Amino acid sequence: MLGYVRKNISEVEYHTWFAPVKNLGVQEGSLVLGVRNSFAQEWFRKHYLELLEDALRSLGAQNPQVSFQVLPAAQDTLLSLNDPPPAPSRPPSSSTGGPSAQDQAENRKRLNPKYTFENFVVGPNNNLAHAAAMGVAESPGKAYNPLFIYGDVGLGKTHLMHAVGHYMSERFPDKRIEYVSTESFTNDLINAIRDDKMTQFRNRYRSVDLLLVDDIQFLAGKERTQEEFFHTFNALYENHKQIILSSDRPPKDIQTLEGRLRSRFEWGLITDIQSPEYETRVAILKMNAEHNRIDIPQDVLELIARQVTKNIRELEGALMRVVAFSSLNNVPFSRGVAAKALSNIFAPREVKVEMMDVLRQVASHFNMPPDVIRGSGRVREVVVPRQVAQYLIRELTDHSLPEIGQFFGRDHSTVMHAISKVTEQLGKDQEITASVELLRRKMQGLDDEDLDA
Numbered sequence: 001m002l003g004y005v006r007k008n009i010s011e012v013e014y015h016t017w018f019a020p021v022k023n024l025g026v027q028e029g030s031l032v033l034g035v036r037n038s039f040a041q042e043w044f045r046k047h048y049l050e051l052l053e054d055a056l057r058s059l060g061a062q063n064p065q066v067s068f069q070v071l072p073a074a075q076d077t078l079l080s081l082n083d084p085p086p087a088p089s090r091p092p093s094s095s096t097g098g099p100s101a102q103d104q105a106e107n108r109k110r111l112n113p114k115y116t117f118e119n120f121v122v123g124p125n126n127n128l129a130h131a132a133a134m135g136v137a138e139s140p141g142k143a144y145n146p147l148f149i150y151g152d153v154g155l156g157k158t159h160l161m162h163a164v165g166h167y168m169s170e171r172f173p174d175k176r177i178e179y180v181s182t183e184s185f186t187n188d189l190i191n192a193i194r195d196d197k198m199t200q201f202r203n204r205y206r207s208v209d210l211l212l213v214d215d216i217q218f219l220a221g222k223e224r225t226q227e228e229f230f231h232t233f234n235a236l237y238e239n240h241k242q243i244i245l246s247s248d249r250p251p252k253d254i255q256t257l258e259g260r261l262r263s264r265f266e267w268g269l270i271t272d273i274q275s276p277e278y279e280t281r282v283a284i285l286k287m288n289a290e291h292n293r294i295d296i297p298q299d300v301l302e303l304i305a306r307q308v309t310k311n312i313r314e315l316e317g318a319l320m321r322v323v324a325f326s327s328l329n330n331v332p333f334s335r336g337v338a339a340k341a342l343s344n345i346f347a348p349r350e351v352k353v354e355m356m357d358v359l360r361q362v363a364s365h366f367n368m369p370p371d372v373i374r375g376s377g378r379v380r381e382v383v384v385p386r387q388v389a390q391y392l393i394r395e396l397t398d399h400s401l402p403e404i405g406q407f408f409g410r411d412h413s414t415v416m417h418a419i420s421k422v423t424e425q426l427g428k429d430q431e432i433t434a435s436v437e438l439l440r441r442k443m444q445g446l447d448d449e450d451l452d453a
């Protein structure tokens with residue numbers, strides 16, 4: 001099966017997703033594959049189910065069925081950044097005069113073990129950069145050289161660079177990988193000049209197979225460093241060695257960068273990373289929670305994702321804060337707890353609610369599928385939830401009556417009618433009043449009694 005799969009996807013994909021998969025045998029006619037976490041489980045369902053079924057079919061299965069099961073927690077918790085890096089997964093080649101085990105260990109030491117492709121959530125904000133990094137990982141020195149990734153702070157530039165490094169060091173344990181910040185490069189250079197060790201300096205940087213340089217914008221205004229980097233760049237480039245650069249802005253906007261360097265930075269591929277969309281932020285939080293074995297409800301993750309929108313490092317920090325807060329106060333996770341935990345750092349932002357959120361909450365409150373509420377049913381059991389949903393959307397979001405109408409496949413006068421109907425019943429009909437009150441508190445993140453206790 002794996003042979004079939006491998007022929008149909010890229011090597012990077014294969015190593016990222018299929019290498020860690022375990023065969024758990026056949027249960028009730030379905031082949032069960034063990035995957036690392038529920039993120040991987042979802043990914044497999046979405047992206048590889050058909051391929052795996054085809055693979056089984058190619059082996060003669062009439063009615064191929066594949067399912068995925070999350071394996072029991074592995075040892076390597078991914079967020080413990082300070083742990084020693086994992087041991088190399090295969091023995092180093094010693095007799096060929098290749099790099100020593102120590103070299104390899106050195107390579108890995110500089111790479112953050114958490115920053116792998118597998119742990120990188122792909123969304124519309126970063127999919128081009130991700131694809132480019134995958135391309136480079138697959139054909140270093142050939143696909144795009146240099147690869148220039150730019151974007152604001154905390155959006156995953158370093159993560160992607162390291163992912164290429166990990167990937168290469170796993171597939172080609174003999175390759176030399178150097179990750180350096182522009183600041184360290186500059187300091188190394190200053191030390192080398194001072195200690196008269198320029199030859200060593202040049203050997204070090206010009207003999208690598210993959211050079212990753214972070215925050216290249218800091219070359220601006222440093223003439224001697226630019227000069228040295230120019231020669232390093234040329235030496236590597238001419239030998240088809242891969243270079244990846246990160247920066248907070250594109251080459252054209254780096255002031256006082258020599259023209260010859262700027263043009264070299266533009267030779268390969270320039271790609272950017274933008275701030276993540278809401279769904280990507282939720283997915284990142286979910287993955288983080290899982291890696292840390294934290295069982296935290298989806299609606300709490302959603303609240304965090306609405307609070308922190310621009311920087312993924314801060315997003316991760318916010319999650320940790322909520323976790324710490326709830327454990328220190330010995331209260332279970334809830335939206336209220338999260339709102340409270342974050343209220344000191346983030347300017348209290350009104351929790352922004354979307355129409356779909358309201359619909360989902362109302363649906364779950366009345367215990368019926370959202371589509372039924374939006375559907376055409378006219379019985380009271382459906383009409384009341386529909387009116388309540390429209391009423392709450394009007395109250396909690398900025399959407400206009402026609403927009404709400406469109407969301408429900410109705411015109412604005414129907415919505416107006418629904419709103420006045422609910423308004424009329426508030427205070428009179430106990431059930432409706434209680435439902436509206438409860439749902440409103442829930443969506444504003446005020447549903448927490450634990451905190452008051």
Ligand SMILES: Nc1ncnc2c1ncn2[C@@H]1O[C@H](COP(=O)(O)OP(=O)(O)OP(=O)(O)O)[C@@H](O)[C@H]1O
Nearest residue numbers: 119120121152153154155156157158159284312313
């Ligand atoms: N798409 C993603 N999926 C999962 N985690 C991500 C993603 N993007 C960023 N992160 C996480 O966000 C944090 C910040 O990312 P990183 O350090 O790579 O940002 P950066 O763009 O290099 O920032 P800086 O400019 O400050 O160096 C890291 O912990 C990283 O793992």
